[in-house]
Amino acid sequence: MxxxxxxxxxxxxxxxxxxxxxxxxxxxxxxxxxxxxxxxxxxxxxxxxxxxxxxxxxxxxxxxxxxxxxxxVELNHHGDLLSELEDWIDQKLSVKDSMAILQQLYKYDIITKREANLCLSLLSSDALKLLDKTTEEKTRACMMKRLFERLRYEEKE
Amino acid sequence: MxxxxxxxxxxxxxxxxxxxxxxxxxxxxxxxxxxxxxxxxxxxxxxxxxxxxxxxxxxxxxxxxxxxxxxxVELNHHGDLLSELEDWIDQKLSVKDSMAILQQLYKYDIITKREANLCLSLLSSDALKLLDKTTEEKTRACMMKRLFERLRYEEKE
DNA sequence: TATAATAAAGGTCAAAGATAGTCAATGAAA
DNA sequence: TTTCATTGACTATCTTTGACCTTTATTATA
Missing domain, CATH: 3.30.56.130 (Transcriptional regulator CtsR, winged HTH domain)
Known part of the structure; x- marks a missing residue:
């Protein structure tokens, strides 16, 4: 008003x-x-x-x-689920936790197995090898959040 | 528009x-x-x-x-395309060039549009915002190479 | 004919112009 | 007081322009 x-x-x-x-x-x-x-x-x-x-x-x-x-953009219906999973992400994120999260995303049918693997390759410690441990994990967290943002409106095919 | x-x-x-x-x-x-x-x-x-x-x-x-x-330029098969594009990746890689590369991969049916978008979200400067410019671009190059590696493997399935 | 000048392209680079983005200080409202 | 809104100085990025450079073809000349 x-x-x-x-x-x-x-x-x-x-x-x-x-x-x-x-x-x-x-x-x-x-x-x-x-x-x-x-x-x-x-x-x-x-x-x-x-x-x-x-x-x-x-x-x-x-x-x-x-x-x-x-x-x-049309937000898809995964919103709540994504929010819940996103809460797991701290300031830092290890490869292991990334894998767990991606696995959940797969399990809940939000991404395909192949997509999970591609993402994982980009999140791997090898991909981020130039960074020191702390920066690496912070950056991984940052990346994962970007991914979640994207997933909010990407429709699974 | x-x-x-x-x-x-x-x-x-x-x-x-x-x-x-x-x-x-x-x-x-x-x-x-x-x-x-x-x-x-x-x-x-x-x-x-x-x-x-x-x-x-x-x-x-x-x-x-x-x-x-x-x-x-039209490239032939996937192995070649991946190699050729990979050669193109320098030590550094900008967001723009990443987009161009992913676009090519999509165009040649190596990845889906959605996969390209998910990857892009992980490669975005927002995702890598904690890094200084140089490290960011070096890391992006590194990531892209990991992705290529994965794609070579995925292709065989 | 061989060579030198000239003309006819295209290439480079940096400055100037045109937008948009960021950030922090300040002000207003809840 | 705490959060939201307003401002403007400074910054980043993309486009436009022009002066100067290089390459190639053609023409004039010894």
């Missing part, structure tokens, strides 16, 4: 466009002009209201002919 | 020609005239959008009767 601040207005405006089109492409500067705010406020709105978790996919490009493209 | 600037237009135009012919031979000056841009912009487009990693082969000749020939 009390949508009175600029960010809410911008959010609403974009969502309205999305309603019509399903995909919106804006130019940051133009939008900022339109709403008479600084350009970075557009980033703020996007970062707080159009996240992957909220079901949006954002892509942008800088330079001449730059743009920000916002798209609504 | 796609044509945001001159370079994109030129890219699209060339790709359209390639669609029809499979091989295109242009004269840099003519193309520049046609699009009313400086000749070196043609080089820019070619260098950023028609690289080996993206599946193109470019050959040119200077002097009278000079030309730029652009060809879509």
């Amino acid at each position: 009390t949508n009175h601040n600029m960010s809410d207005l911008i959010e609403e405006y974009i969502k309205q466009l999305l309603e019509e089109e399903g995909l919106v492409e804006i130019r940051r500067t133009d939008m900022a002009d339109q709403f008479q705010c600084v350009p970075s406020q557009i980033n703020y709105v996007i970062n707080t209201r159009f996240t992957v978790g909220q079901g949006y996919h954002v892509k942008s490009k800088r330079g001449g002919g730059g743009y920000i493209r916002i798209q609504k | 796609t044509n945001h600037n001159m370079s994109d237009l030129i890219e699209e135009y060339i790709k359209q020609l390639l669609e029809e012919e499979g091989l295109v031979e242009i004269r840099r000056t003519d193309m520049a005239d046609q699009f009313q841009c400086v000749p070196s912009q043609i080089n820019y487009v070619i260098n950023t959008r028609f690289t080996v990693g993206q599946g193109y082969h470019v050959k040119s000749k200077r002097g009278g009767g000079g030309y730029i020939r652009i060809q879509k």
Whole structure:
């Protein structure tokens, strides 16, 4: 009801466009002009209201002919399961735990065996061999979270 | 949606020609005239959008009767493609190049689109955000090589 | 004919221009 | 007080442009 601040207005405006089109492409500067705010406020709105978790996919490009493209993505029905599994992931993640997680994902039919193996190859300590142990495990955790994010809207084939 | 600037237009135009012919031979000056841009912009487009990693082969000749020939390269079987692409991976690998590689793998039916996307999530700079730029790119190269190794193995099943 | 000049391509690179992103300080609201 | 919103200085990335360079073909000349 009390949508009175600029960010809410911008959010609403974009969502309205999305309603019509399903995909919106804006130019940051133009939008900022339109709403008479600084350009970075557009980033703020996007970062707080159009996240992957909220079901949006954002892509942008800088330079001449730059743009920000916002798209609504369908979240699949694995959300709860993914959240639950994601809670397992700490700041650090060992190869062993990665395997366990991927195994669960497979067991719950969220990914295929082959996908699990491909992911595992990228998460292996061999793949991350340049890093010291601590960084390796932190990075692995980071990677796994990215994967989960992706899985929230990838449909299993 | 796609044509945001001159370079994109030129890219699209060339790709359209390639669609029809499979091989295109242009004269840099003519193309520049046609699009009313400086000749070196043609080089820019070619260098950023028609690289080996993206599946193109470019050959040119200077002097009278000079030309730029652009060809879509089609590789034969998987073993070769994997090796060839792997050769292309340096000590360092950017996100962009990773995308190009995964795209090729998809194009040649070695991985599915979904697999490519899952891998990309693990290779993203967001996933590797804890690392400094150099380590990030070295690690990405390392990861990609692990993936290739796995793909060689998977292929046999 | 052999060689030297000239013309006709294309190549390189770095600067300038055009966008978007980040971050931290400040302000406002709950 | 704590969280959310606003701002703007600084940064990163992509595109456009132009001056200068290299290669190749053609023409003029000894």
